[in-house]
Amino acid sequence: MARATSNGNHMTIPPDIRQRAEAMIAAERDAFAARNPRSAALAAEAGKHFPGGVPLHWMLDWETPFPLFVTSAKGSHVTDADGHVYADFCLGDTGAMFGHSPEPVARAIAAQVAHGMTTMLPSDLTAKVGALLSSRFGLPFWQVTATASDANRAVVRWARALTKRPKVLVFDGCYHGQVEDAFVKLDGDKVVMKTSLLGQVSDLAATSVAAPFNDLTAVEALLAKGDIALILTEPALTNTAMVLPDKGFIEGLMALAKKYGTLICIDETHTISTGHGGYTRAHNLAPDFFVLGKPVAGGLPAAVFGFSAEIEAKMAHVLATKVPGYSGIGTTLSGNMLALAAMRACLEEVMTEAAYAHMTSLAEMLADGLRKAVAGHGLPWSVTQIGARAELVFSPVPLRNGKEAAASMDASVERALHLYLLNRNVLVTPFHNMTLIAPTTTQKDVSHLVKLFDEAMALLCGKGEM
Numbered sequence: 001m002a003r004a005t006s007n008g009n010h011m012t013i014p015p016d017i018r019q020r021a022e023a024m025i026a027a028e029r030d031a032f033a034a035r036n037p038r039s040a041a042l043a044a045e046a047g048k049h050f051p052g053g054v055p056l057h058w059m060l061d062w063e064t065p066f067p068l069f070v071t072s073a074k075g076s077h078v079t080d081a082d083g084h085v086y087a088d089f090c091l092g093d094t095g096a097m098f099g100h101s102p103e104p105v106a107r108a109i110a111a112q113v114a115h116g117m118t119t120m121l122p123s124d125l126t127a128k129v130g131a132l133l134s135s136r137f138g139l140p141f142w143q144v145t146a147t148a149s150d151a152n153r154a155v156v157r158w159a160r161a162l163t164k165r166p167k168v169l170v171f172d173g174c175y176h177g178q179v180e181d182a183f184v185k186l187d188g189d190k191v192v193m194k195t196s197l198l199g200q201v202s203d204l205a206a207t208s209v210a211a212p213f214n215d216l217t218a219v220e221a222l223l224a225k226g227d228i229a230l231i232l233t234e235p236a237l238t239n240t241a242m243v244l245p246d247k248g249f250i251e252g253l254m255a256l257a258k259k260y261g262t263l264i265c266i267d268e269t270h271t272i273s274t275g276h277g278g279y280t281r282a283h284n285l286a287p288d289f290f291v292l293g294k295p296v297a298g299g300l301p302a303a304v305f306g307f308s309a310e311i312e313a314k315m316a317h318v319l320a321t322k323v324p325g326y327s328g329i330g331t332t333l334s335g336n337m338l339a340l341a342a343m344r345a346c347l348e349e350v351m352t353e354a355a356y357a358h359m360t361s362l363a364e365m366l367a368d369g370l371r372k373a374v375a376g377h378g379l380p381w382s383v384t385q386i387g388a389r390a391e392l393v394f395s396p397v398p399l400r401n402g403k404e405a406a407a408s409m410d411a412s413v414e415r416a417l418h419l420y421l422l423n424r425n426v427l428v429t430p431f432h433n434m435t436l437i438a439p440t441t442t443q444k445d446v447s448h449l450v451k452l453f454d455e456a457m458a459l460l461c462g463k464g465e466m
């Protein structure tokens with residue numbers, strides 16, 4: 001996730017479009033308030049004990065005057081408290097990428113709940129899940145955490161412990177969850193801490209460096225200093241207007257990491273949309289670490305990190321020789337048997353090749369439809385796709401790094417589009433223009449989304465009354 005902060009795209013968002021976007025936001029906020037009285041009442045009630053009426057403050061990022069309250073979510077549809085049924089292309093910002101409450105996962109959870117949820121011991125499912133993870137993603141060893149943030153944090157700590165080096169390299173524009181070490185960015189050539197990070201007392205730029213994505217020369221100059229423990233990266237920058245890797249960029253990173261004794265972690269939490277086995281498998285990569293969170297247990301909180309046999313041997317040595325006491329890696333509920341039951345069902349019966357084939361073909365249909373709409377209105381925008389995910393980008397050409405991505409984003413136009421869709425029973429994530437396809441998404445859902453985007457673009461271009 002990442003909230004659009006830029007309102008400064010003057011290249012491809014002319015002032016008249018921004019003005020219409022602001023007018024659209026105002027009209028759509030009024031329309032939202034009028035059609036959601038029950039959500040308004042629930043927000044007031046919940047607000048007595050949850051600030052803003054929400055159990056997590058991010059849920060206020062939707063730009064609606066009060067939160068939309070959900071009564072149920074199934075497959076790719078969500079029903080709100082006022083009875084509207086939405087085609088969901090947000091899918092919990094990927095947590096529900098394989099649909100809400102997929103039947104096999106719901107069944108596995110119900111069955112497991114009757115036999116215990118958490119014991120701080122492995123269960124009879126552990127070997128099965130390990131084998132599934134290994135055959136699906138190619139790494140021989142695994143650990144389970146509660147969230148992708150936890151998995152990335154564990155990897156960072158392990159990498160420092162194994163290499164005895166202090167620094168972490170991330171890419172400008174990245175997001176890896178609640179991982180302090182990734183909260184740095186480039187300000188010109190200088191690495192600085194992101195000022196949005198709350199409660200940070202030491203300067204993260206002392207131990208984290210940021211490089212521009214798709215720039216192997218910059219990465220090599222940083223690695224050559226010999227103090228970087230880990231490169232933590234997504235295969236594509238997905239938490240901003242989406243940036244795809246140049247051909248050979250990720251492979252080049254892996255080669256540089258090897259050359260300079262730095263470990264590399266591929267965070268596939270979003271790019272698992274690429275296909276069965278994620279980007280890593282599609283490109284035959286063999287990273288030191290691999291992270292997958294969010295949808296891996298079908299929406300139940302769980303994440304995994306995988307690692308090579310060489311890393312496992314080093315970890316065993318570190319654990320055998322470390323002083324007694326807390327390692328700082330792991331949480332009490334990590335790897336509980338309920339999560340493993342959900343993960344088994346999800347990997348085996350939901351994240352299937354057939355599901356990916358459907359998801360990818362509909363994402364192609366969506367991307368084509370959006371491209372036609374953009375061209376029809378003569379807008380200098382484009383569409384990026386990575387497997388089951390398609391994204392409208394306010395740039396005529398592919399973005400190459402975080403700086404270009406940030407410059408392309410435009411909070412007003414994004415919010416206007418999101419609200420327009422929301423009031424017409426379609427959900428897209430409130431963060432940039434990501435749209436995700438689930439195995440249960442239909443061609444009809446996609447056609448409707450394209451039609452609504454087309455209508456909204458027409459209005460933004462001054463064709464028709466708001």
Ligand SMILES: Cc1ncc(COP(=O)(O)O)c(C=O)c1O
Nearest residue numbers: 001147148149175176177269270
């Ligand atoms: C690439 C990536 N890694 C990690 C995370 C963190 O996931 P979680 O919030 O479930 O811990 C996110 C969340 O958006 C993400 O996009």
